[in-house]
Amino acid sequence: MGSESPGLIGTSGDSLREAFGKALSELADEFPQLVVLDADIAGGTGVHHFRKSHPERFLQFGIAEQNMMAAAGGLAAVGQLPVVTTFAVFCLRAIEQARLSLAYAKRNAKIVASHPGLDTGPDGGSAQALEDLAAFRAIPGMTVLSPADPVEMALATRAILEFDGPVYMRTGRSPAKRVFGDDHTFEIGKGHIVRDGDDVTIVACGVEVARAVEAAALLAEEGIAARVVNMATIKPIDAQLLRRCSKETGAIVTAEDHNIYGGLGGAVAEALGATRPCPIEFVGVRDTFGASGEPEELAVMFGIGAKAIAEAARRAIKRKRRAA
Numbered sequence: 001m002g003s004e005s006p007g008l009i010g011t012s013g014d015s016l017r018e019a020f021g022k023a024l025s026e027l028a029d030e031f032p033q034l035v036v037l038d039a040d041i042a043g044g045t046g047v048h049h050f051r052k053s054h055p056e057r058f059l060q061f062g063i064a065e066q067n068m069m070a071a072a073g074g075l076a077a078v079g080q081l082p083v084v085t086t087f088a089v090f091c092l093r094a095i096e097q098a099r100l101s102l103a104y105a106k107r108n109a110k111i112v113a114s115h116p117g118l119d120t121g122p123d124g125g126s127a128q129a130l131e132d133l134a135a136f137r138a139i140p141g142m143t144v145l146s147p148a149d150p151v152e153m154a155l156a157t158r159a160i161l162e163f164d165g166p167v168y169m170r171t172g173r174s175p176a177k178r179v180f181g182d183d184h185t186f187e188i189g190k191g192h193i194v195r196d197g198d199d200v201t202i203v204a205c206g207v208e209v210a211r212a213v214e215a216a217a218l219l220a221e222e223g224i225a226a227r228v229v230n231m232a233t234i235k236p237i238d239a240q241l242l243r244r245c246s247k248e249t250g251a252i253v254t255a256e257d258h259n260i261y262g263g264l265g266g267a268v269a270e271a272l273g274a275t276r277p278c279p280i281e282f283v284g285v286r287d288t289f290g291a292s293g294e295p296e297e298l299a300v301m302f303g304i305g306a307k308a309i310a311e312a313a314r315r316a317i318k319r320k321r322r323a324a
Contacts, residue, residue: 016172016206017114019150021046023157024083025053031161033081035059037068045085045114046171069094072109073101081108081161087120088113088129088170095135102166103139109167110160111136116146116170117257118290118298119207128290134262136168137235143188144235145169146256146264148209149179152232155186163188170206174295177210179230191238197225200313200320201245201252205231205264208255208283211299214306215255219313226313234264239271246276251316253281255309257299260284279319281312 014022024047028034035057042048042058051058061068065086072082091098091113102109113132120128137144143165147156153171160167179194186192194209195216204212209230216226227249231237246252252272254265265282272278285302299305 013175013178014150015046015174016147016150016153016176017044017046019046019153019176020112020157020171021049023154025049027158027161028054028057031081033079034161035075035080035082037061037072037082037084039063039065039068039086039090041086044087045112047085065090065094066097069097069111070101073097073105073107076102076107076109077105083110083112085112085114087127088116088132089127091132091168092129092135098136098166098168099139103141106141107166108164111166111168112171113168114171115173116206118285118302118304119172119174119257119295120290121174121295121298122292124292125289130259130285130290131262132168132170133234133256133258133264134266137262137267141166142235143167143233145188145233146206147186147232148206148230149176151178151180151182151184152186155184156232159186159188172207174207176207179210179213186232189233189236189238191241192230192232193227194230195226195228197227198249199225199251200317201227201229201249202255202309202313203229203231203242203245203252203264203268204255205234207257207295208304208309211304211306212255212309215309215313218306218310224313224317231264231268234267237267237271239275242268242271243275246272246278251279251320253283253309253312253316255283255304257304258284259287261287279316279323281316283309283312
Protein backbone atom coordinates (compact mmCIF):
# COMPACT_ATOMS: atom_id res chain seq x y z
CA MET A 1 0.00 0.00 0.00
CA GLY A 2 1.08 3.58 -0.47
CA SER A 3 1.90 5.56 2.64
CA GLU A 4 0.21 8.84 3.44
CA SER A 5 1.68 12.32 3.84
CA PRO A 6 0.10 15.77 3.97
CA GLY A 7 1.21 16.78 0.48
CA LEU A 8 3.90 19.41 0.61
CA ILE A 9 4.30 22.07 -2.05
CA GLY A 10 7.46 24.12 -1.87
CA THR A 11 9.09 26.65 -4.14
CA SER A 12 10.65 25.59 -7.40
CA GLY A 13 14.16 24.24 -7.09
CA ASP A 14 16.33 21.85 -9.07
CA SER A 15 14.93 20.45 -12.27
CA LEU A 16 14.40 16.69 -12.27
CA ARG A 17 17.30 16.28 -14.71
CA GLU A 18 19.67 18.13 -12.39
CA ALA A 19 18.50 16.09 -9.39
CA PHE A 20 19.12 12.92 -11.41
CA GLY A 21 22.57 14.01 -12.56
CA LYS A 22 23.68 14.96 -9.06
CA ALA A 23 22.37 11.71 -7.58
CA LEU A 24 24.09 9.65 -10.27
CA SER A 25 27.41 11.34 -9.55
CA GLU A 26 27.01 10.83 -5.80
CA LEU A 27 26.10 7.15 -6.20
CA ALA A 28 28.88 6.27 -8.64
CA ASP A 29 31.33 5.02 -6.03
CA GLU A 30 28.68 2.68 -4.57
CA PHE A 31 28.13 1.16 -8.02
CA PRO A 32 31.61 0.60 -9.49
CA GLN A 33 30.22 -1.05 -12.65
CA LEU A 34 28.12 2.03 -13.44
CA VAL A 35 28.89 3.70 -16.77
CA VAL A 36 26.99 6.60 -18.32
CA LEU A 37 26.30 6.82 -22.05
CA ASP A 38 25.71 10.25 -23.57
CA ALA A 39 24.57 11.45 -27.01
CA ASP A 40 26.35 14.81 -26.94
CA ILE A 41 23.81 16.52 -24.64
CA ALA A 42 25.21 16.03 -21.12
CA GLY A 43 24.34 19.62 -20.26
CA GLY A 44 20.72 18.95 -21.15
CA THR A 45 20.30 15.68 -19.28
CA GLY A 46 22.10 16.51 -16.03
CA VAL A 47 24.90 13.97 -16.48
CA HIS A 48 27.47 16.75 -16.78
CA HIS A 49 27.85 16.19 -13.02
CA PHE A 50 28.90 12.57 -13.65
CA ARG A 51 31.16 13.58 -16.53
CA LYS A 52 33.01 15.92 -14.19
CA SER A 53 33.28 13.51 -11.23
CA HIS A 54 33.90 10.25 -13.13
CA PRO A 55 35.16 11.09 -16.64
CA GLU A 56 36.72 7.63 -17.11
CA ARG A 57 33.24 6.07 -16.87
CA PHE A 58 31.52 8.57 -19.15
CA LEU A 59 31.07 7.32 -22.72
CA GLN A 60 30.39 9.81 -25.49
CA PHE A 61 28.50 8.47 -28.53
CA GLY A 62 27.71 11.71 -30.31
CA ILE A 63 24.37 12.05 -32.06
CA ALA A 64 23.97 8.29 -32.61
CA GLU A 65 21.22 7.19 -30.25
CA GLN A 66 20.58 3.83 -31.92
CA ASN A 67 24.24 2.87 -31.59
CA MET A 68 24.29 4.11 -28.00
CA MET A 69 21.26 2.01 -27.05
CA ALA A 70 22.67 -1.11 -28.70
CA ALA A 71 26.04 -0.56 -27.05
CA ALA A 72 24.30 -0.44 -23.66
CA GLY A 73 23.12 -3.98 -24.28
CA GLY A 74 26.67 -5.09 -25.01
CA LEU A 75 28.05 -3.35 -21.92
CA ALA A 76 25.40 -4.98 -19.74
CA ALA A 77 26.21 -8.38 -21.26
CA VAL A 78 29.77 -8.16 -19.91
CA GLY A 79 28.80 -7.03 -16.42
CA GLN A 80 28.71 -3.27 -16.67
CA LEU A 81 25.74 -1.21 -15.43
CA PRO A 82 24.98 1.17 -18.32
CA VAL A 83 22.75 4.22 -17.96
CA VAL A 84 21.69 5.59 -21.34
CA THR A 85 20.87 9.31 -21.27
CA THR A 86 19.30 11.54 -23.90
CA PHE A 87 16.11 13.51 -24.55
CA ALA A 88 12.86 11.55 -24.50
CA VAL A 89 12.09 12.32 -28.14
CA PHE A 90 15.46 10.83 -29.16
CA CYS A 91 14.73 7.68 -27.15
CA LEU A 92 11.85 7.13 -29.58
CA ARG A 93 14.43 7.13 -32.39
CA ALA A 94 16.18 4.18 -30.69
CA ILE A 95 13.15 2.20 -29.57
CA GLU A 96 13.99 -0.81 -31.75
CA GLN A 97 17.40 -1.11 -30.09
CA ALA A 98 15.84 -0.65 -26.64
CA ARG A 99 13.38 -3.41 -27.45
CA LEU A 100 15.88 -5.93 -28.83
CA SER A 101 19.26 -5.10 -27.25
CA LEU A 102 17.87 -4.37 -23.78
CA ALA A 103 14.40 -5.81 -23.15
CA TYR A 104 14.41 -8.86 -25.43
CA ALA A 105 17.94 -9.71 -24.29
CA LYS A 106 16.95 -9.09 -20.64
CA ARG A 107 19.88 -6.78 -20.03
CA ASN A 108 20.36 -4.82 -16.83
CA ALA A 109 20.46 -1.39 -18.44
CA LYS A 110 18.69 1.88 -17.63
CA ILE A 111 17.31 4.51 -20.00
CA VAL A 112 16.86 7.95 -18.45
CA ALA A 113 15.12 10.53 -20.59
CA SER A 114 15.11 14.28 -20.11
CA HIS A 115 12.80 16.81 -21.83
CA PRO A 116 9.55 14.80 -21.78
CA GLY A 117 6.12 16.23 -22.54
CA LEU A 118 5.13 19.89 -22.45
CA ASP A 119 7.72 20.41 -19.70
CA THR A 120 10.18 20.73 -22.58
CA GLY A 121 8.66 24.18 -23.09
CA PRO A 122 10.18 26.58 -25.66
CA ASP A 123 11.82 23.79 -27.68
CA GLY A 124 8.39 23.24 -29.23
CA GLY A 125 6.17 20.44 -30.40
CA SER A 126 8.81 18.56 -32.40
CA ALA A 127 10.91 18.12 -29.23
CA GLN A 128 8.09 17.39 -26.77
CA ALA A 129 7.77 13.62 -26.39
CA LEU A 130 4.13 12.91 -25.59
CA GLU A 131 4.26 9.24 -26.62
CA ASP A 132 7.25 7.84 -24.73
CA LEU A 133 5.41 6.33 -21.74
CA ALA A 134 3.06 4.48 -24.09
CA ALA A 135 5.88 3.24 -26.31
CA PHE A 136 8.13 1.96 -23.54
CA ARG A 137 5.26 0.61 -21.42
CA ALA A 138 4.32 -1.66 -24.33
CA ILE A 139 7.77 -3.29 -24.45
CA PRO A 140 7.71 -6.64 -22.58
CA GLY A 141 9.78 -6.61 -19.41
CA MET A 142 10.40 -2.85 -19.42
CA THR A 143 9.84 -1.05 -16.10
CA VAL A 144 8.61 2.53 -16.57
CA LEU A 145 9.00 5.36 -14.03
CA SER A 146 8.15 9.06 -13.83
CA PRO A 147 9.16 10.54 -10.44
CA ALA A 148 7.46 13.67 -9.14
CA ASP A 149 10.08 15.97 -7.62
CA PRO A 150 13.83 16.28 -6.97
CA VAL A 151 13.63 14.36 -3.68
CA GLU A 152 11.91 11.43 -5.33
CA MET A 153 14.17 11.62 -8.37
CA ALA A 154 17.26 11.07 -6.21
CA LEU A 155 15.59 8.11 -4.48
CA ALA A 156 14.42 6.65 -7.78
CA THR A 157 17.92 6.95 -9.23
CA ARG A 158 19.25 4.72 -6.48
CA ALA A 159 16.29 2.37 -6.90
CA ILE A 160 16.87 1.80 -10.61
CA LEU A 161 20.57 1.11 -10.03
CA GLU A 162 19.66 -1.50 -7.42
CA PHE A 163 16.94 -2.99 -9.62
CA ASP A 164 17.82 -5.89 -11.94
CA GLY A 165 16.34 -5.36 -15.38
CA PRO A 166 15.70 -2.76 -18.08
CA VAL A 167 14.14 0.52 -16.93
CA TYR A 168 12.85 3.61 -18.69
CA MET A 169 12.70 6.70 -16.44
CA ARG A 170 11.57 10.24 -17.23
CA THR A 171 13.27 13.27 -15.68
CA GLY A 172 12.33 16.86 -16.64
CA ARG A 173 13.70 20.10 -18.03
CA SER A 174 12.11 22.83 -15.89
CA PRO A 175 12.60 23.78 -12.23
CA ALA A 176 10.42 21.35 -10.26
CA LYS A 177 8.15 22.13 -7.33
CA ARG A 178 8.98 20.31 -4.13
CA VAL A 179 6.24 17.82 -3.25
CA PHE A 180 7.94 15.60 -0.67
CA GLY A 181 9.87 16.09 2.54
CA ASP A 182 13.30 14.69 3.22
CA ASP A 183 11.69 11.65 4.91
CA HIS A 184 10.04 10.50 1.66
CA THR A 185 10.60 6.86 0.67
CA PHE A 186 10.44 5.28 -2.76
CA GLU A 187 9.84 1.75 -3.96
CA ILE A 188 9.47 0.63 -7.56
CA GLY A 189 5.95 -0.64 -8.14
CA LYS A 190 4.34 1.23 -5.24
CA GLY A 191 2.11 4.28 -5.35
CA HIS A 192 2.09 6.89 -2.61
CA ILE A 193 -0.86 8.79 -1.14
CA VAL A 194 0.26 12.41 -1.02
CA ARG A 195 -3.00 13.87 0.27
CA ASP A 196 -6.01 11.94 1.57
CA GLY A 197 -9.67 12.43 0.76
CA ASP A 198 -12.77 10.33 0.17
CA ASP A 199 -14.69 12.08 -2.64
CA VAL A 200 -12.39 11.40 -5.60
CA THR A 201 -8.85 10.14 -6.24
CA ILE A 202 -6.43 12.00 -8.51
CA VAL A 203 -3.68 9.68 -9.74
CA ALA A 204 -0.74 11.60 -11.18
CA CYS A 205 2.87 11.16 -12.21
CA GLY A 206 5.84 13.42 -12.85
CA VAL A 207 5.24 17.18 -12.89
CA GLU A 208 1.48 16.59 -12.71
CA VAL A 209 1.70 15.49 -9.06
CA ALA A 210 2.35 19.04 -7.88
CA ARG A 211 -0.51 20.28 -10.05
CA ALA A 212 -2.75 17.55 -8.64
CA VAL A 213 -2.03 18.76 -5.11
CA GLU A 214 -2.89 22.30 -6.21
CA ALA A 215 -6.12 20.99 -7.73
CA ALA A 216 -6.98 19.23 -4.48
CA ALA A 217 -6.53 22.52 -2.62
CA LEU A 218 -8.90 24.24 -5.07
CA LEU A 219 -11.47 21.48 -4.58
CA ALA A 220 -11.12 21.71 -0.79
CA GLU A 221 -12.37 25.31 -0.99
CA GLU A 222 -15.63 23.83 -2.37
CA GLY A 223 -15.87 21.18 0.32
CA ILE A 224 -14.60 18.40 -1.96
CA ALA A 225 -12.05 16.07 -0.37
CA ALA A 226 -9.74 14.87 -3.13
CA ARG A 227 -7.18 12.14 -2.54
CA VAL A 228 -3.92 12.58 -4.48
CA VAL A 229 -1.85 9.54 -5.40
CA ASN A 230 1.67 9.84 -6.76
CA MET A 231 2.01 6.94 -9.20
CA ALA A 232 5.69 7.24 -10.03
CA THR A 233 5.80 3.67 -11.31
CA ILE A 234 3.63 3.39 -14.39
CA LYS A 235 4.72 -0.19 -15.06
CA PRO A 236 4.28 -2.33 -13.04
CA ILE A 237 1.44 -0.19 -11.70
CA ASP A 238 0.24 -0.47 -8.10
CA ALA A 239 -3.07 -2.20 -8.86
CA GLN A 240 -3.67 -2.95 -5.18
CA LEU A 241 -3.59 0.73 -4.24
CA LEU A 242 -5.76 1.67 -7.21
CA ARG A 243 -8.36 -0.92 -6.21
CA ARG A 244 -8.37 0.49 -2.67
CA CYS A 245 -8.84 4.04 -3.98
CA SER A 246 -11.66 2.95 -6.28
CA LYS A 247 -13.40 1.25 -3.37
CA GLU A 248 -12.93 4.14 -0.93
CA THR A 249 -13.58 7.14 -3.22
CA GLY A 250 -15.55 5.66 -6.13
CA ALA A 251 -14.13 8.03 -8.78
CA ILE A 252 -10.71 8.47 -10.39
CA VAL A 253 -8.89 11.19 -12.33
CA THR A 254 -5.56 10.50 -14.01
CA ALA A 255 -3.15 13.36 -14.76
CA GLU A 256 -0.03 13.14 -16.90
CA ASP A 257 2.17 15.32 -19.11
CA HIS A 258 1.65 12.87 -21.98
CA ASN A 259 -0.88 11.91 -24.60
CA ILE A 260 -4.12 10.60 -23.09
CA TYR A 261 -3.53 7.35 -24.99
CA GLY A 262 -1.27 4.62 -23.69
CA GLY A 263 0.37 6.29 -20.70
CA LEU A 264 -0.64 6.55 -17.04
CA GLY A 265 -4.34 6.88 -17.85
CA GLY A 266 -4.32 3.70 -19.92
CA ALA A 267 -2.41 1.82 -17.24
CA VAL A 268 -4.86 2.91 -14.52
CA ALA A 269 -7.88 2.02 -16.66
CA GLU A 270 -6.46 -1.42 -17.43
CA ALA A 271 -5.76 -2.12 -13.77
CA LEU A 272 -9.19 -0.99 -12.57
CA GLY A 273 -10.98 -2.71 -15.42
CA ALA A 274 -9.53 -5.98 -14.14
CA THR A 275 -10.19 -5.32 -10.44
CA ARG A 276 -12.76 -2.65 -9.47
CA PRO A 277 -14.09 -0.41 -12.28
CA CYS A 278 -15.34 3.10 -11.47
CA PRO A 279 -15.78 6.40 -13.36
CA ILE A 280 -12.42 7.65 -14.69
CA GLU A 281 -11.58 11.03 -16.21
CA PHE A 282 -8.33 11.41 -18.15
CA VAL A 283 -6.23 14.59 -17.96
CA GLY A 284 -3.50 14.69 -20.57
CA VAL A 285 -2.69 16.11 -23.97
CA ARG A 286 -5.65 15.32 -26.21
CA ASP A 287 -3.94 13.40 -29.02
CA THR A 288 -2.14 16.38 -30.50
CA PHE A 289 1.41 17.66 -30.73
CA GLY A 290 2.63 20.39 -28.40
CA ALA A 291 3.74 23.95 -29.04
CA SER A 292 6.47 26.36 -28.03
CA GLY A 293 5.94 28.24 -24.78
CA GLU A 294 6.64 28.24 -21.06
CA PRO A 295 5.63 24.96 -19.37
CA GLU A 296 3.02 26.45 -17.05
CA GLU A 297 1.43 28.39 -19.91
CA LEU A 298 1.39 25.26 -22.04
CA ALA A 299 -0.18 23.29 -19.20
CA VAL A 300 -3.11 25.71 -19.21
CA MET A 301 -3.30 25.82 -23.00
CA PHE A 302 -3.37 22.03 -23.35
CA GLY A 303 -5.62 21.37 -20.36
CA ILE A 304 -3.24 19.69 -17.93
CA GLY A 305 -2.98 22.45 -15.31
CA ALA A 306 -4.39 22.43 -11.79
CA LYS A 307 -7.72 23.98 -12.80
CA ALA A 308 -8.21 21.38 -15.53
CA ILE A 309 -7.50 18.60 -13.06
CA ALA A 310 -10.01 20.07 -10.60
CA GLU A 311 -12.67 20.27 -13.33
CA ALA A 312 -12.04 16.64 -14.28
CA ALA A 313 -12.50 15.71 -10.62
CA ARG A 314 -15.89 17.46 -10.57
CA ARG A 315 -16.94 15.52 -13.67
CA ALA A 316 -15.84 12.22 -12.13
CA ILE A 317 -17.80 12.93 -8.95
CA LYS A 318 -20.93 13.76 -10.97
CA ARG A 319 -20.60 10.48 -12.85
CA LYS A 320 -20.17 8.60 -9.58
CA ARG A 321 -23.31 10.16 -8.15
CA ARG A 322 -25.34 9.39 -11.28
CA ALA A 323 -24.25 5.75 -11.10
CA ALA A 324 -25.12 5.43 -7.39
